[in-house]
Amino acid sequence: MDRQTSDSQMTNVVELRRKHVRQFYEQASTAHKQGIPLVWICAGSHDEVIHSVGAFPTFRPASQAAVAARRGTSLHYCDVAHEHGYSSDLCSYVRNIIGMVFDGKDPYGPIPRPDLIIIDSAICDAVCKGWEPIAAYYGVPTFRVESQIRFIDNPQKYIMEWKVAELMDEVRFLETNIGGKFEFDRLKALMALEARTCELIGKIQEYRKHIPCPVDPNEMSSSVFYQANLPATEMAFEYFTAFLKAVEQNTRQGKGAATEERYRLLYDGIPIWYDLDLYEYLKERGAVIVWETYSNLEWMGYYFDGIRINPSKPLESLAMKYFYGHNYVSLRVNLERFRRAVAEWKCDGVIQLHNKSCKVYDLGSVMKARMFRELGVPTLVIDADHCDPSGYDPGFTRNMIDSFLEILEGKKGNK
């Protein structure tokens, strides 16, 4: 197949994603018109559990925050949050959500009101605390799933039992508050589908080890939409199947994300959602992000610890997904993962985002930079927020990147 076909395959992948995004938001925004309750969930909440109780649409406003940033409206939402007393030191995802709630609008139109809210601390603490005033504002039934950070190599039996019990409490809460009935077989089927999707994601990530890297980093970041919102759906399976096919095609043709790949980069942090053009800027200079933390939140356990979804034990599998995810392990565990990522994806350099409003991703940034230095891999630190563009200078960032790439070029010359 020729290069043009390969390009058009990737174009199809992008179009498919856009179609799914539209469908997803339409489901949420029309739920009430159809008399269906809408569940608001935060990052880390388990859609699978919700869908095992019934086909209730879910709405994850953090994704809206990323959309707002891309469209240039996130600053407005941050300002609204600020007017209501929320400090600019707080997570900009949450500030955007708070701003949308008080504004009554999200980037697509009137914000659909929740009938139920599920909060989960699996991704970070900020999410839990930030959602409390939102839940209080709407005054709807709210359920909180608690989690534990993993400092040890393997969670003990009592921790797994607790997490499974928490998820069953969530099930009972859903049944009580929005009707529907939990079906264990339905959950098993959802997890089986998610397992197949995870395999596809795993393969795509493995392909990124190829030189040149055949996977577009911008699309990889965008694919987080599925992992966050639609992990156990036919839509996700369809998308990653198409994505993998395009990647396999690129690999056969020796086609990389950049026209001429010169530098392979690891990106540590949340994407700068209001400046995704950075990916293109890097690619134009032969720099390709071949591994990043953000698209790998839950896949980390899959790859580094061999964690696999066992559909016959769906609740345990869900618990493991988060126990081994990026955000819920100690720095010691993360450092080892970064060490392996640099080696296995053959990274020449690291871009590290220092993000005032995200403590989770900031964990151990100094130690990480030191480790990368010891591995002989230069690190560029960019100070930027993920969804709040105030104070961000794209020109300055590009200047820094130019200097960084010169350093990488120099290192290549010295080899």
Next chain:
Amino acid sequence: MSRDSTAPIVKQFDILWNSRHELAKQVQAEGKKIFGCIYSHVPEELIHAAGIIPIQIVESNEDTDYAKGSQEIDIYHCDFVRSCLGQGLNGTYQYLDGVVFAHSCETMRILGSLWELLVQTPFFFWYTPLIKKTEAARQFYREQLRELKSRLEEFCGHGISDEALRVSIEIYNENKSLINRLYRLKQVGLPLDAHDYCVIVRAGLVISKEHHNRLLRKLLEVDFSPYEEPSTKPRIMLSYFNFEHCMSDKLSIGKILEEELGARIVADDLASGRRYFSRPIDIQGDPMEALVEGYLGSVPISFKQTLEDEITRISSEAVQSKAKGVIILFPKYCTDFMYQLPSIESKLRRLGMRTLVIETTEQMPIGQLRTRLGAFVEALTK
């Protein structure tokens, strides 16, 4: 009745605080182990029952410690954590035999992670407090306590009996009871000002509870006649996290408010003070179960307390103490509390109280702080 009667005893507490590390090493030389803990989630009673002295790791107010900690932690984290880590790296806490850190907030996870890797105290345990009081949460908490108990027993080379745990709980309960009694007597005329009260309370964080209890009992023997405070003094509640930012060699917010500005601090919910000491454990029955019930979902620190409970706690304290204004002091970058702050302020205003919010740092300009406090007190007198 003047403060002359209490001043000599208060000074003893101050001396203990200032010589906390030397004292700890002395205790170790006598054969005891010392563990460091942070904040109120850690079940110190269990550690105490193992024959170990738990002390709180506290901010030092030393520039060198902040600087050292800042080499490993970005500036977007509170001074408290940077100081604690800095002290760990500088060797100040080298004498600790172990640490038990609780997941009380995201920044604590950073401290715990870095301490585990860089300070490498011989014993390290990461403790997960919970908010909910469901059966699943109880079972988890029970098992976690058992795990901690087992690790402590292995470390010390001996078992922890139920009787030893019961005794430790009683000692800690007595400590809480004495402090609460002190707090109530202060409201009705025991000659202690806000600064002195903090000096007394904070000493209890860094010495054994038995020692603290002996001193508290002595203080409470002081004769005094209850008196009615002149009603002209503006009544203020202080809600604050880190007393280290509020009372150091450079600054004492209690003194500024009471001695310089003529206000009266009628209530406080200091995180390391009343919140730390206010919850006695009910030890009917099995002492491990008593710890479960005493700690689970009960520790009033922002991340592990719901917004509703936090609002209720602060507002009801303010109402009960008939405060006209509430000064809220929290460490800069304490994001868990910042999410709650607008709702708390809104509630206090609806109750007719003025609020002043101060983000504290070790480097905050004292002149500006004095001006803000002065303006607030003046507004309350109008």
